[in-house]
Every structure is written in C-alpha cells, then in structure tokens.
Amino acid sequence: MSFSDIVERIKGVRGVTEVVTSRSALFITATADALKPLAMEIYQIMGGFFRTCIGSDERSINNCFAIYYIFGLDDRGLNIVVKVYADSKKPELPSISDIVPASDWCEMEARDLFGIEFTGRASYRLILPHGWPNGVHPLRKDYSYDSRPVTRAVSERLTLVDTISTVPIGPYHPALHEPEYFELYIEGERVIDVKYRGFHVHRGIEKLGESKLTYQQVNFIAERICGICGFEHSTCYAQVVESAAGIEVPERAKFIRSIVLEIERIHSHLLWVGVVAHLLGYDAGFMHTWRIREHVMTLAELLTGSRKMYGLNLIGGVRRDIDLSKKEKILEVLDTISKEYIELASLMVSIPQVRMRLKGSGVLYKEDARKLSVVGPVARASGLRRDVRKDLPYAAYRYASFNVPVYDDGDNFSRLMVRLDEIKESISIVKQLLDQMPPGPIKVEEFIVPEGVVAISAVEAPRGEDVHFIITGHGRPFRWRVRAPTYQNIPALKHMLKDQPLADAPLTIASIDPCFSCTDRVLVIDSSGSKRTLKLGWGLG
Amino acid sequence: MPNKVIGRSIWVFHLNSGSCNGCDIETLDVLTPYHDAERFGVKLVVSPRHADVVLFTGPITIESLPKVIRALKAMPRPRYIVALGSCAIGGNIWHASYSVVGGVPKLLEILKDEGVNVDGVFYVPGCPIRPESIIYAIALIKGIAKKKVKMKVKKAEP
Amino acid sequence: MKKNPLSLLTIASSKGRVTKRYPFEEPLMTSEFRGKIEIDESKCIGCGACVNACPPNALELLSSSGTKTLRYFIGRCIYCWRCIDVCPVGAIKGTREFELATDDVSDLYELLIHEEAKCSVCNSPYATVRIVRYVATRSPSTEGYVSMDPKCRQEKFVKAIEMRFGGLSA
Numbered sequence: 001m002s003f004s005d006i007v008e009r010i011k012g013v014r015g016v017t018e019v020v021t022s023r024s025a026l027f028i029t030a031t032a033d034a035l036k037p038l039a040m041e042i043y044q045i046m047g048g049f050f051r052t053c054i055g056s057d058e059r060s061i062n063n064c065f066a067i068y069y070i071f072g073l074d075d076r077g078l079n080i081v082v083k084v085y086a087d088s089k090k091p092e093l094p095s096i097s098d099i100v101p102a103s104d105w106c107e108m109e110a111r112d113l114f115g116i117e118f119t120g121r122a123s124y125r126l127i128l129p130h131g132w133p134n135g136v137h138p139l140r141k142d143y144s145y146d147s148r149p150v151t152r153a154v155s156e157r158l159t160l161v162d163t164i165s166t167v168p169i170g171p172y173h174p175a176l177h178e179p180e181y182f183e184l185y186i187e188g189e190r191v192i193d194v195k196y197r198g199f200h201v202h203r204g205i206e207k208l209g210e211s212k213l214t215y216q217q218v219n220f221i222a223e224r225i226c227g228i229c230g231f232e233h234s235t236c237y238a239q240v241v242e243s244a245a246g247i248e249v250p251e252r253a254k255f256i257r258s259i260v261l262e263i264e265r266i267h268s269h270l271l272w273v274g275v276v277a278h279l280l281g282y283d284a285g286f287m288h289t290w291r292i293r294e295h296v297m298t299l300a301e302l303l304t305g306s307r308k309m310y311g312l313n314l315i316g317g318v319r320r321d322i323d324l325s326k327k328e329k330i331l332e333v334l335d336t337i338s339k340e341y342i343e344l345a346s347l348m349v350s351i352p353q354v355r356m357r358l359k360g361s362g363v364l365y366k367e368d369a370r371k372l373s374v375v376g377p378v379a380r381a382s383g384l385r386r387d388v389r390k391d392l393p394y395a396a397y398r399y400a401s402f403n404v405p406v407y408d409d410g411d412n413f414s415r416l417m418v419r420l421d422e423i424k425e426s427i428s429i430v431k432q433l434l435d436q437m438p439p440g441p442i443k444v445e446e447f448i449v450p451e452g453v454v455a456i457s458a459v460e461a462p463r464g465e466d467v468h469f470i471i472t473g474h475g476r477p478f479r480w481r482v483r484a485p486t487y488q489n490i491p492a493l494k495h496m497l498k499d500q501p502l503a504d505a506p507l508t509i510a511s512i513d514p515c516f517s518c519t520d521r522v523l524v525i526d527s528s529g530s531k532r533t534l535k536l537g538w539g540l541g
Numbered sequence: 542m543p544n545k546v547i548g549r550s551i552w553v554f555h556l557n558s559g560s561c562n563g564c565d566i567e568t569l570d571v572l573t574p575y576h577d578a579e580r581f582g583v584k585l586v587v588s589p590r591h592a593d594v595v596l597f598t599g600p601i602t603i604e605s606l607p608k609v610i611r612a613l614k615a616m617p618r619p620r621y622i623v624a625l626g627s628c629a630i631g632g633n634i635w636h637a638s639y640s641v642v643g644g645v646p647k648l649l650e651i652l653k654d655e656g657v658n659v660d661g662v663f664y665v666p667g668c669p670i671r672p673e674s675i676i677y678a679i680a681l682i683k684g685i686a687k688k689k690v691k692m693k694v695k696k697a698e699p
Numbered sequence: 700m701k702k703n704p705l706s707l708l709t710i711a712s713s714k715g716r717v718t719k720r721y722p723f724e725e726p727l728m729t730s731e732f733r734g735k736i737e738i739d740e741s742k743c744i745g746c747g748a749c750v751n752a753c754p755p756n757a758l759e760l761l762s763s764s765g766t767k768t769l770r771y772f773i774g775r776c777i778y779c780w781r782c783i784d785v786c787p788v789g790a791i792k793g794t795r796e797f798e799l800a801t802d803d804v805s806d807l808y809e810l811l812i813h814e815e816a817k818c819s820v821c822n823s824p825y826a827t828v829r830i831v832r833y834v835a836t837r838s839p840s841t842e843g844y845v846s847m848d849p850k851c852r853q854e855k856f857v858k859a860i861e862m863r864f865g866g867l868s869a
Contacts, residue, residue: 129604129640138639148639150603171608172589177565178557179605200605201559203635213754220754220779221634227563227669271566284707290573291717297570298727305733308563308669311779319784320731340710347706515562546802575727577718627755630804631775634755644774646804665800666735666807668777673726678800680722690773690799693809695740699828 003076006046010080013037024392025079025456032093035084039069039096042080048073049386050102050373051458051467052483055110057141061452065091065116068469069103070456074391079456086116095121102373104491106483113139127199167502169509171200177275178516184497184505191497191505196490201516213476215241215449219313222468225482226515227308228271231264232461233482234313236468239394240457241315244472245449251396253317255437258396259330260303260312261459262426262433267296268462269419269426270341272513276416277348279507280357285348292340299333302326317443327434338427345420358413362496362508365410372492375485376464377422378512380406381414388460400432412504412511419513452478461485463513486515545684546661547593547621550582554592554616558609559641560599563669564626568596576672581679589615594682600628600635601642609648610655619660623678627668726797733778734796738771738811742790745769745813745827749782749791758782766812767827773799773807788833818848825849 001009007026011019015034020027030038042048051070058066064085071080086093095118097104108126110116115137117123128138132150137143165186171179179200185193213221222237223230235257242249270293277285297307303326304310312318322330348354364374369382379386387404389397405421407414453472458465464485471479489512496508557565571578572585586592589612601609613620624645627633632643642648645662652659665678680686719727745767747760757776761768783791801807815824816831825848835845844852 129602145637145639148603171605172556172612177555177569178562179559179608200602200608201561201599202602202604202640203559203600203638216781217752217754220777220781224561224563224634224668224777227561227566230561230563284711287574288707288710290570291575291714294570294573294575294717294727298729302729302731305731305780306778307671308567309777311733311777343710347710574717575719576721580718627757627775627777630807631755631757631772633775633777636755636775661802662804663800663802664774664804664807666773666776667797667799671726671728671732671797673721673728674797674800676721677798681800681802686722686798688801688806690801690806692805692807695738695809695811697740697743697745697811697813697827697829699814 001046003078006073006078009041009046010038013041024077025081027454028080028082030082030084032084032086035069035082035094035096036099038082039099042071042073042082043100046073047075048080049370050100051079051465052469052481052487053103053106053110054469054479054481055114055116055139056471056479057114057139059088060141063088065114067093067110067116068454069096070467070469072391072458074386077392079392079458081454081456091116092119093117094119097121100373101371102488102491105487113137115140127202129199129202169505178514180514180516182505182509184502186502189501189503191500191502194494194497196493215315215476218477218480219315220311222482223309223311223313225484228268228515229264229461229463229466230308231260231310231312232459232466233468233484234310235261235395236457236459236466236482237470237480238313238315239459240455240468240470241449241472241477243457244453244455244470245315245447247316247444247447249317250441250444251438252321252440253442254396255399255433256318256320256322256442257313258400259322259430259433260300260310261395262430263296263300263303263330264310265426265462266337266423267293267300268513269423270296272419272462272510273345273348273416276507276510277354279510280354282348282351282354285344285354288344289341292337292344295333295337299330302329314443315449316445316447317441319443321442322434322437330430330434334427334430338424341423345423349416349420355413357504357507358411358416360409360411360413361500361504362412362511363410364492364496366408368492368495369410372495373488374464374492375488376461376513377415377418378464378489378492380404381418382410383408386465388458388465392458394457394459396433397429399436400429402429412507415511463515464489484515486512490514546682548683550584551594551679551682552584552586552592553594553596553623554586554589554612555596556589556598556609556612558597558599558605558629559602560626560628561669564598564628564667567669567672568598568625568675571672571675576676578676578679581676581683583679589613590617592616593619594621594623596623596625597629597645598625600632600644601648603640603642606642606651610652610657613652613657613659614655618658620658621661621663621682622659623663623665623682625665625667625675626670627666630664630666633668728795728797730795732795732797733780734794735773735776735778735799736771736780736782737792737794738769738809739790739792740811742788743769743811743813744788744790744829744833745811746787746830746833748785748787752781752785754779754781762815765815765824767815769811769813771809771811773809774804816846818851819846820851820855821848823848 015031018029048071054068056066069082107118112127167184170181181197183195219234223234225233274286274289301307304312364382366383402425456469458467467483469481635641636643667674750758750760757772759770813827816828
C-alpha cells in the first residue's frame with residue numbers, strides 16, 4: 001500500500017473531516033462516529049500498532065475536550081494521529097478497546113483524569129488513589145494544582161474470590177523493588193488470574209507547570225520520570241519540543257545523545273540480567289553482573305557528571321562535550337565490559353538450572369503480543385520486529401548499522417537472550433558513532449517555541465518504545481503526555497502468568513523489566529494559569 | 542569521638558514510597574562488590590519486622606502512605622528512618638504536587654498523629670544518592686565518621 | 700557453548716578484590732562529578748536568576764522586613780547545576796562534595812542574607828543593595844531611576860515624557 005493509498009483510504013472513511021500530511025506523520029480530525037471504522041482500518045487492515053491515546057482539556061480554546069489517538073505503521077515509519085472532540089458538558093466517546101485491546105488503559109486514564117466516559121466497555125478506576133471523590137478530575141484546567149481532596153488514602157483490597165486462594169504480591173515485597181500490588185488467584189500451584197493495582201508512584205507534577213516551570217526545566221523533570229531510563233525520557237522530551245519548534249540540533253549533539261543513550265541501555269540491561277539472576281537464586285551471577293555494570297556507571301559519571309540522572313539534555317542540544325580523553329576512556333571501558341560480560345553471559349545461559357527455569361515459562365504468543373501492541377524486548381522476544389531506532393530513526397542512529405535481535409518463543413529465556421544480544425549491539429553502536437563523530441557546536445541557544453503546535457516523538461528505551469506527545473503553550477507546554485514502555489507491557493502480564501506455576505510468577509513479572517515509576521508518572525504540565533487564547537495547529541514533526 | 546547510634550549490625554528494610562528508582566538501584570548497588578556494605582554488618586531484610594533501620598526513598602505518594610504507615614508500625618523499637626535522596630528529604634521536584642506528601646519531615650508529623658514513634662531520622666541528600674553517600678551515612682550511624690554539614694547563615698555585606 | 704558452572708570461580712579469582720575501602724580510602728569518583736553548590740557571598744547580588752532556573756525550587760528568595768534571603772535547601776537540590784549556567788556574576792560554583800548526611804534536617808539549609816535598598820522617594824524597600832549597585836555600574840545612564848522602586852520609577856518616567864511631549868496620549 002503506497003502512502004497516497006493510505007491517505008485515500010483514510011479520507012474515504014465517513015466522518016473524517018481533515019487530513020494533514022507531514023514528513024513522518026499523518027494528522028486526522030474526525031467525528032466520534034468515525035472513530036471505530038478508523039481504528040478498524042488502521043489497526044486491522046493496514047496492520048498498524050497502537051501507541052497510545054491522550055486526553056486533553058481544550059475548553060478554553062474550542063469549548064471541547066479532545067482525545068488524540070496515536071497509531072504507528074512501523075514498517076513504513078509513519079505515525080497516524082487521530083483527533084476526536086468530545087462535548088464539554090457530557091464528554092462521551094465510543095470505546096475502541098474491543099477493536100484495539102491495547103487502548104484499555106489509556107482510555108481509563110482519560111476517564112480518571114479528564115472525566116471522559118467511554119461507552120461500550122466496562123469502566124474502572126486506574127490512576128487516582130482509592131477514596132478519591134467522583135467527579136474530581138485533576139487534569140482539567142479548572143482544577144487547582146495544589147488542592148488535595150484526599151490526604152490519607154485508605155488501604156484497599158481487590159475483589160476476593162472465596163473458592164480459590166489468593167496470593168497478594170506487594171506493595172512491599174522482596175521480589176518487587178517498587179511499590180505495586182499484584183493479586184494472584186491460585187488453584188493448586190497454577191495461577192488462574194491476575195489483578196493489578198498500580199499507580200502507587202503517581203506523582204502528578206502539575207504544580208511545576210503552574211508555577212515556574214519553563215520549557216528548559218521540564219527536561220529535568222522528564223529525566224526524573226525514571227531512575228533507570230531517565231535519559232531516554234529527557235531526550236524524547238527535548239526532541240518533541242525541537243520538532244514542534246523546528247529547531248535544528250547540531251549533529252555533534254545528536255551523536256552525543258545517541259552514545260549516552262546506548263551507554264544507558266547497557267547499564268539498564270546489565271542491571272536487569274543481575275536482578276533476574278538474583279530472582280533465580282543465582283546470587284553469584286547477580287554480584288558479577290553488577291560488578292561489570294559498575295564500570296558503566298563510572299563511565300556515565302565521567303561523561304555527564306552524574307552516575308544516574310545525567311542532566312545532559314537541554315532543548316537545542318547537550319550540556320557537556322565528549323573530548324579526546326573521554327573518548328579513549330569510553331573505548332577502554334567498552335573493551336573491558338565486552339570481554340568480561342560475554343564470558344559471564346555465556347556461562348550464565350549454559351547453566352542447566354538457569355535454562356530450565358527460563359525456558360517455556362511466561363510465554364507470550366505472537367498474536368497476543370500484537371493485540372496488546374507490546375513494545376521493546378518483550379515484543380522482540382515474541383517475534384515482533386519493532387525497534388524505534390530502525391523504524392523511526394532519531395538522533396544519530398541512521399549513521400550506525402546494527403541488528404535488531406528477534407526471538408520467536410516468547411518465553412522468559414527469549415527475553416533474556418534478546419537483552420544479552422542487545423548489549424553486544426549497543427557496544428558496537430557506540431564504537432561506530434565515536435568513529436564518525438563530527439566536530440562542531442553542541443547546542444543552539446536561541447530559539448522560539450511557537451504556541452499551539454502538536455508534535456510527537458518516540459525513543460527506544462531499554463524497555464521499549466517511549467512516546468512523548470506535546471501541545472505547546474506559552475512559555476511551557478499546554479499539554480504534555482508521556483507513554484512509557486511498561487505502560488504498554490503490563491497488560492501482557494495477564495497472558496504470561498496464566499496457567500503458570502506460582503513459583504515462576506516473580507520471575508515472569510520481572511521478565512518484562514517493569515519500570516513502575518515510568519508507568520505511573522502521568523506527568524502533565526498544564527498552563528491553565530495563563531488566560532491566553534490558543535489556536536491549535538498540526539506540527540510538522 | 543562522634544556518637545555511635547547503633548553499635549551492632551544494622552538490618553535494613555528498603556521502603557520505596559514512590560521513588561523514580563534512581564535511589565533504589567543505588568541502594569542495591571551498595572550491596573554489590575564495589576561498595577559492599579556488608580563490611581559494616583549491613584544486611585537487607587525482607588520484612589520490616591526484622592529491621593532496625595528503614596531506608597526510605599521517594600516523596601511518599603498518597604496511594605502509598607497507608608502502606609508506609611503499616612510498614613513502619615510493624616517495625617520493632619528502637620526504629621530509625623534513613624531518608625535517602627532529595628525526594629525523601631524535601632520532596633524534590635514534586636514537593637507541592639496534588640498526589641504526594643512531600644518528604645520525611647512532613648511524614649513525621651503524620652506519624653505523630655498516628656501515634657507511631659520514631660527514634661531517630663537521618664537525612665542523606667543526593668539526586669540520586671551516590672553509593673558512597675549511603676556508606677557515609679552508615680559510617681555516621683556507626684560512629685566511624687563525623688558529621689560535616691552544618692546550617693550556614695551568611696550575610697552579604699552591602 | 701557448553702561451560703562448566705565452576706568456571707565462575709576462575710572469573711572471580713582472576714578479578715581479585717574490587718571493593719573500595721571507602722570511607723577509609725578515596726571513593727570511586729571521577730573529576731566530573733556534580734555535587735553540592737557553593738554560593739560566594741562576596742559576589743552574589745541577589746538577582747534571583749538561579750531561583751528562576753532551579754527546577755525543584757531548592758533555591759528560593761525570601762523577603763522579610765528590609766532583607767532578602769537567598770535560601771539553599773540541600774535536601775531538595777537535584778545537583779543539575781543550572782544555577783551555575785545562569786548566574787550573571789559567576790557567584791555559584793560547583794563542588795564535588797557528597798558527604799552531606801546528617802541527623803538534623805536544619806543542617807541542610809544555607810542562608811545568604813542580602814540587605815534591601817530603600818526607594819529614594821517613598822522609602823519602601825524594592826531590591827537588594829547589591830543589585831542596585833550592579834545595575835548602576837553596568838549602565839550609568841539609568842542612575843536617576845535606579846534608586847527608586849518600580850512604582851516611583853514609572854511615575855517619574857511618565858512625568859518626564861509629559862514634560863517633553865505633553866502627555867502619553869499625544
């Protein structure tokens with residue numbers, strides 16, 4: 001199907017009122033009736049993936065709520081954004097979760113935070129704390145950032161079923177490193193169902209947008225979405241603003257970003273391999289992986305000034321350069337880790353106990369993976385070749401040649417192998433980029449961000465694709481939405497845990513490399529303080 | 542000689558109350574070969590009932606608050622809190638958001654209302670904390686190191 | 700790729716001891732580390748540029764009668780060093796200090812008290828003495844205005860225009 005065929009087919013759907021094309025995205029405005037046919041067309045006929053949907057309170061601009069649905073045609077590197085309006089008095093839209101199961105969570109998020117109801121599906125509370133009053137929606141513009149209707153949440157229990165035994169995992173549990181609550185329903189030794197209550201790490205940072213937060217300051221909050229893959233978030237945020245404002249980032253800055261992104265990926269995957277070894281009871285493996293990882297942490301500090309939370313990105317470029325001595329140090333460290341880690345990794349996967357625990361457990365079949373639009377190593381272990389670095393190249397990735405490891409079994413072992421292979425690829429990418437790094441400036445200082453521009457950007461984080469969406473405002477974003485990779489992957493756990501032995505559950509939960517702090521963030525910055533009128537237009541990203 | 546707060550081996554329980562993970566992985570890093578906090582008898586335990594000290598990370602979200610209080614109630618006396626990182630001390634970037642309490646000093650007021658006594662609090666700044674910062678804090682608790690920071694009031698002469 | 704599980708012992712013994720004996724020896728730290736900031740009280744003019752740039756509000760400018768206090772709360776600092784980037788007089792410098800643990804949260808505050816200048820007309824405080832001097836030395840032509848608070852300054856300016864052109868509406 002050619003690009004013009006796609007545009008024609010979309011224009012042919014009844015209810016589509018506007019189609020705007022740009023370099024890497026297709027922006028569609030449609031009526032609520034057209035939503036289901038459009039979802040059917042893009043998701044099922046064109047074979048697109050679902051990225052996310054975003055609610056937005058635009059009553060100050062056009063007296064409506066709006067929802068933006070983002071689809072991606074990965075094989076041709078195209079994003080499709082569908083905008084649908086909902087009435088300001090009684091916001092209601094048809095749910096597309098029957099066609100696109102992956103939209104389940106983000107519809108509920110829009111319901112919690114904006115009060116938009118979705119018809120034709122079961123609704124439940126996803127994000128706000130237990131006991132939060134009905135009808136209070138914190139992301140509406142008329143909600144003040146510092147009002148706290150609940151100051152003491154009460155402990156809650158999910159529905160208990162009497163006939164089967166229930167095993168609660170969390171919120172504080174030795175196998176979890178973050179506060180999240182899983183309830184496993186067990187029959188004998190088999191897990192028959194799973195319920196999840198997350199969003200303990202929902203920090204909602206509207207306050208900053210309301211007070212002093214500027215475009216540049218958001219970089220640092222974006223980085224603090226996650227302590228493991230924070231640099232991906234800040235890069236993605238910087239890129240989305242740069243694409244909205246049409247800023248040309250110097251090539252050298254792009255190379256530095258890519259190099260640091262890959263170094264972060266190495267550290268993140270080594271961390272994960274260590275944690276999995278620990279969960280298998282193989283603590284020697286844990287200690288040795290983390291010993292190797294320490295070299296990467298020290299290297300990151302040398303390059304950026306901090307072991308984590310690099311604070312390197314600004315809109316328009318980066319803050320620190322890589323000079324010759326640092327380059328030599330990078331090569332030296334990469335040589336050490338590639339030698340030591342290959343030795344250790346091949347030893348680890350050859351241990352029969354490790355293989356037995358990982359092979360065949362926590363299987364996610366390809367069709368389920370596609371249905372839930374899972375991302376990152378989880379998708380690649382289930383046979384889906386999805387990688388933003390290849391599909392929608394950003395930063396300096398088009399200068400590097402690398403493979404995307406794909407395994408077909410969908411079990412925990414495949415997910416381990418995908419990550420082990422990716423470390424090798426990352427090391428080779430850093431080396432290639434260091435060789436080709438052009439001289440020149442590392443940032444542009446002068447730029448203007450126009451108001452009311454819609455843009456999206458995606459970055460491949462260690463856990464999968466990370467999507468940032470922005471509507472620019474005056475001095476700060478009007479609407480900023482982050483879709484973290486784990487957000488897309490957690491619903492897949494239900495399929496992975498089903499009919500598995502209970503003993504494998506912690507391992508399977510860990511195998512998606514869950515990062516709950518990313519998922520729960522719901523970082524939204526709103527500029528409701530300003531009374532300016534805003535006109536919305538599509539970006540050229 | 543600085544004061545020794547806990548003389549014996551310190552058993553710690555790690556309580557994440559909505560942290561970004563940065564401090565948590567550095568806490569874990571302290572137990573790995575390069576830093577090896579077990580040199581000081583520090584042991585990570587899996588239940589607050591076994592712990593002398595709770596390592597506290599995160600700005601305390603409203604959702605996690607009741608669970609945090611329950612975990613602290615379960616600890617035996619004397620109970621110590623070590624607030625790790627900017628979030629746990631001052632609430633970091635989210636200090637005024639609608640869904641966080643905003644740091645251990647504010648939590649202590651809530652604990653007072655709940656009737657939960659805390660015998661001592663240590664604050665370890667950093668964003669995220671370096672593993673060495675944690676080791677320094679351990680050394681402080683064990684009376685090996687001396688406190689270095691002190692409130693400073695300076696006057697700019699006009 | 701068959702390997703003997705015991706070969707882990709070979710790996711371990713070849714690496715030897717890697718543990719740093721900190722606090723009894725130097726920490727594993729590079730020269731680039733960003734630690735606590737140090738505000739030079741002889742240079743700071745109390746302009747508030749750092750306060751506007753600080754993402755977590757660790758630096759705050761508090762006003763009280765006749766003084767303006769720049770408060771640095773280490774316990775909220777994220778060590779991004781943006782304040783250093785934006786300081787117009789280079790009064791802030793970064794250190795590699797990380798040994799900041801304490802048992803008392805008030806140890807983590809640093810205060811820098813600035814005296815405020817009083818308006819030459821209405822005698823109300825409006826800016827720090829140092830920033831007034833800074834502006835006056837940088838642009839001597841504003842000398843007539845810089846000693847007044849914004850309101851008096853505005854009135855004087857309007858009057859000056861009226862004298863010259865016969866009113867703003869003209």
